[in-house]
Amino acid sequence: MHLTNDRYTLGGVDMLSLVEEFGSPLYVYDAATIERQYKRLDTAFAGIEHHIKYACKALTNVNILRFVRQIGAGLDTVSLNELQLGLKAGFEANDIVYTPNNVSFDEVKEAIALGAQLNLDNLPMLEKLGQAYGGSVPVSVRINPHIMAGGNEKISTGHINSKFGISITQVDDIVRVAEKYGLDIAGLHMHTGSEIVDTDIFLQGAQILMEAGRRFKTIRFFDFGGGFKVPYKADDKETNIEELGSRLSALCHEEMKQRGSNFYICLEPGKYLVSEAGMLLARVNVVKQTPATTFAGVDTGLNHLIRPMFYKAYHDITNLSNPHGAVRPFSVAGYICETDNFAWERDIADIREGDVLAFHNAGAYGMMMASNYNSRPRPAEVFIVNGKAHLIRRRETLEDLLRTQILLDMSA
Numbered sequence: 001m002h003l004t005n006d007r008y009t010l011g012g013v014d015m016l017s018l019v020e021e022f023g024s025p026l027y028v029y030d031a032a033t034i035e036r037q038y039k040r041l042d043t044a045f046a047g048i049e050h051h052i053k054y055a056c057k058a059l060t061n062v063n064i065l066r067f068v069r070q071i072g073a074g075l076d077t078v079s080l081n082e083l084q085l086g087l088k089a090g091f092e093a094n095d096i097v098y099t100p101n102n103v104s105f106d107e108v109k110e111a112i113a114l115g116a117q118l119n120l121d122n123l124p125m126l127e128k129l130g131q132a133y134g135g136s137v138p139v140s141v142r143i144n145p146h147i148m149a150g151g152n153e154k155i156s157t158g159h160i161n162s163k164f165g166i167s168i169t170q171v172d173d174i175v176r177v178a179e180k181y182g183l184d185i186a187g188l189h190m191h192t193g194s195e196i197v198d199t200d201i202f203l204q205g206a207q208i209l210m211e212a213g214r215r216f217k218t219i220r221f222f223d224f225g226g227g228f229k230v231p232y233k234a235d236d237k238e239t240n241i242e243e244l245g246s247r248l249s250a251l252c253h254e255e256m257k258q259r260g261s262n263f264y265i266c267l268e269p270g271k272y273l274v275s276e277a278g279m280l281l282a283r284v285n286v287v288k289q290t291p292a293t294t295f296a297g298v299d300t301g302l303n304h305l306i307r308p309m310f311y312k313a314y315h316d317i318t319n320l321s322n323p324h325g326a327v328r329p330f331s332v333a334g335y336i337c338e339t340d341n342f343a344w345e346r347d348i349a350d351i352r353e354g355d356v357l358a359f360h361n362a363g364a365y366g367m368m369m370a371s372n373y374n375s376r377p378r379p380a381e382v383f384i385v386n387g388k389a390h391l392i393r394r395r396e397t398l399e400d401l402l403r404t405q406i407l408l409d410m411s412a
């Protein structure tokens with residue numbers, strides 16, 4: 001986002017004009033930022049053969065999927081519908097990883113029929129795979145290395161109490177099942193959570209994974225998941241991706257010597273690719289002074305961006321309508337009948353009724369976690385490509401809210 005001549009622009013498009021044209025609240029995504037992040041990651045790992053699989057649960061609009069395919073990414077999916085969306089967006093099935101958790105074996109069979117790369121995370125499912133397919137379907141196995149990568153328990157998935165993966169203490173069991181059915185264990189996988197700030201801990205996890213991999217001769221790759229952190233505030237720590245890339249590459253090359261065989265690696269960035277590319281724009285309906293604070297009440301809420309309330313996530317807020325206004329503390333709150341504060345006593349350029357605010361870092365897990373709570377329709381989505389804004393999802397209406405409801409005959 002740039003400020004030129006008193007107007008904020010994103011990808012060369014005037015942001016206030018977006019709200020005038022498409023209404024508010026509005027999700028806006030910038031293609032150039034996604035591409036910048038992709039290239040940065042790609043360059044950081046230039047030292048080793050790597051495949052970048054976009055973890056699409058962060059943002060699955062098919063136009064976003066088509067764009068990340070265009071710039072060279074594969075896909076990481078966690079449900080059959082994500083897999084189907086990926087196919088619709090033009091991905092080859094074998095460029096799509098399917099990493100389900102606690103799904104039925106029927107769902108796994110469908111994913112196999114569709115041709116996706118299978119990544120399983122429990123022993124009973126590996127048994128079922130062996131019984132039904134023997135070694136004919138390559139599979140990778142999600143391991144829980146029991147490291148705490150960062151963030152809190154809600155977003156960290158590698159700790160001992162996590163429901164994800166097969167514990168590193170159970171590798172013997174994986175070996176046993178693999179031998180019993182002649183499974184083709186193509187890779188080992190880990191995804192330790194959403195906030196990697198400490199490269200050392202991440203590398204420890206990678207080391208643990210690759211040591212476990214020595215038990216499997218069939219391995220062609222290691223998948224180190226996603227969780228690369230992007231800055232949410234000016235002084236925020238982020239994953240040092242260049243350092244991680246060069247150190248992980250070196251570690252992998254050492255491991256190849258140990259194994260006496262080569263492998264490639266996979267990365268599954270979600271947030272890293274799309275978080276900074278997205279903004280949620282909302283209009284201020286009310287400015288209200290209370291004994292505690294000055295509230296700016298906006299025409300969106302936790303129904304559209306749940307991260308502040310759900311994860312205590314920090315999202316920067318810019319007043320697009322008053323770029324040079326005197327900065328003073330405001331508490332920004334949503335319109336939902338629920339406490340849905342986006343920010344408390346935050347320094348923001350003076351907010352007036354009718355102003356448009358931009359919530360930063362809204363590209364990942366924003367629209368995807370939106371709901372119809374309070375019977376509010378979900379926002380429209382706009383995608384900025386090559387200096388042009390495209391509507392890629394229309395705003396919902398009352399009819400959309402009623403579409404799946406079935407009207408009973410109450411007279412009977």
Ligand SMILES: *Cc1c(COP(=O)(O)O)cnc(C)c1O
Pocket residue numbers: 055057058076078099191193194195225226227228268269270271272364
């Ligand atoms: C969610 C998820 C990711 C992406 O996580 P980010 O924090 O968005 O990078 C990667 N891999 C798997 C298996 C996931 O479930």
